Amino acid sequence: MKKPNAQAVGNQEDLAQINYALRGPVTDIFRRLIPDLRDATRPEAWERMMNNPELASRCFQEFRRRPDLFEEVLRGPNRQPVTTDDQPLSCGRTLAQIIAMIVRAIAKRYFQAKLDRPRVQVAPRTTERPGFLESLLRLLRRKPAPSKKTISSRATVLFEAFRDFLLYEWQTILIPSYAHMPVALVRSLGPRILDFHAPAEIDKLVENTRFPQPRVGPPLPPERQNDSEDVAPSPDRRKTEQSSADLTVLLQRLRPGVVQRLMKDLGLGQRQVMVLYAQMQKLSPTPEIEHFVQCGAKSDDMDRFIVAAKRAGLGPSTDLAACAAYARAYFTTQSEG
Numbered sequence: 001m002k003k004p005n006a007q008a009v010g011n012q013e014d015l016a017q018i019n020y021a022l023r024g025p026v027t028d029i030f031r032r033l034i035p036d037l038r039d040a041t042r043p044e045a046w047e048r049m050m051n052n053p054e055l056a057s058r059c060f061q062e063f064r065r066r067p068d069l070f071e072e073v074l075r076g077p078n079r080q081p082v083t084t085d086d087q088p089l090s091c092g093r094t095l096a097q098i099i100a101m102i103v104r105a106i107a108k109r110y111f112q113a114k115l116d117r118p119r120v121q122v123a124p125r126t127t128e129r130p131g132f133l134e135s136l137l138r139l140l141r142r143k144p145a146p147s148k149k150t151i152s153s154r155a156t157v158l159f160e161a162f163r164d165f166l167l168y169e170w171q172t173i174l175i176p177s178y179a180h181m182p183v184a185l186v187r188s189l190g191p192r193i194l195d196f197h198a199p200a201e202i203d204k205l206v207e208n209t210r211f212p213q214p215r216v217g218p219p220l221p222p223e224r225q226n227d228s229e230d231v232a233p234s235p236d237r238r239k240t241e242q243s244s245a246d247l248t249v250l251l252q253r254l255r256p257g258v259v260q261r262l263m264k265d266l267g268l269g270q271r272q273v274m275v276l277y278a279q280m281q282k283l284s285p286t287p288e289i290e291h292f293v294q295c296g297a298k299s300d301d302m303d304r305f306i307v308a309a310k311r312a313g314l315g316p317s318t319d320l321a322a323c324a325a326y327a328r329a330y331f332t333t334q335s336e337g
Contacts, residue, residue: 053175060169111155161186177202208269257297267316279327
């Protein structure tokens with residue numbers, strides 16, 4: 001008989017201790033503090049908190065407001081008081097780790113409730129019960145069921161995209177907005193999802209991503225029609241894929257908050273911002289472009305770019321071809337200057 005892994009057993013014991021504290025003493029404290037939980041039993045209160053991000057957010061606020069009420073559960077391995085989020089508790093985990101676990105659990109429940117269709121229970125057919133001999137023959141004739149490929153649900157796919165970036169209690173109130181985000185957008189943002197702190201910011205980002213701004217102004221000539229969708233269309237698929245990979249690398253090099261500032265100050269959608277940086281990727285590397293890529297959201301370089309873009313009329317209604325043309329003109333001028 002295979003012996004259980006000691007580390008795995010230890011992890012299970014830690015989780016059991018955490019689970020007991022959260023569902024027991026911690027829940028009881030919240031039942032006294034939160035009016036919406038006072039009429040609930042302990043299990044009911046726990047379920048309400050975990051199924052309602054807004055209610056869970058209020059619980060986190062009370063936890064921070066009245067840490068004295070949680071002194072008995074905030075103890076270290078030697079029963080010493082734990083006063084910071086990065087100190088280990090008696091269970092071996094830090095408070096920051098436990099908060100992340102709770103936020104992930106709430107997000108997973110919410111995504112499943114909002115994105116996955118409930119399974120329809122089909123009533124079994126009422127047929128005459130077969131005799132013993134007939135049942136035995138059916139069993140002998142039965143073929144093994146073919147292996148089925150597991151298909152992840154929408155909620156599971158979205159949760160897995162978010163998992164590594166669900167870390168802080170302030171994100172709890174954002175979970176309903178997170179549920180509307182396309183998986184591709186979450187993956188493209190990566191850790192930059194933590195730059196968004198308000199539901200309105202998330203909602204605006206989703207709106208700009210899923211519903212791009214329509215073209216304004218005169219139509220493009222036939223030979224330039226593709227400019228509205230692809231900055232540099234190429235007949236060679238491998239070149240196109242390499243260009244996309246280069247753009248991804250470029251976007252990953254940007255400082256946190258840069259994309260968000262372009263979207264906020266200029267009202268640009270994500271596709272418009274992507275076009276600006278794609279055009280930079282096409283231009284031959286220059287010190288000016290390299291410096292701009294590395295500049296922060298509140299740098300002088302970014303301030304100058306924003307001012308110049310506003311003066312040129314760059315905004316939500318600017319089509320993608322015009323965004324590309326502006327980037328070419330701006331950085332060519334900077335290089336020559």
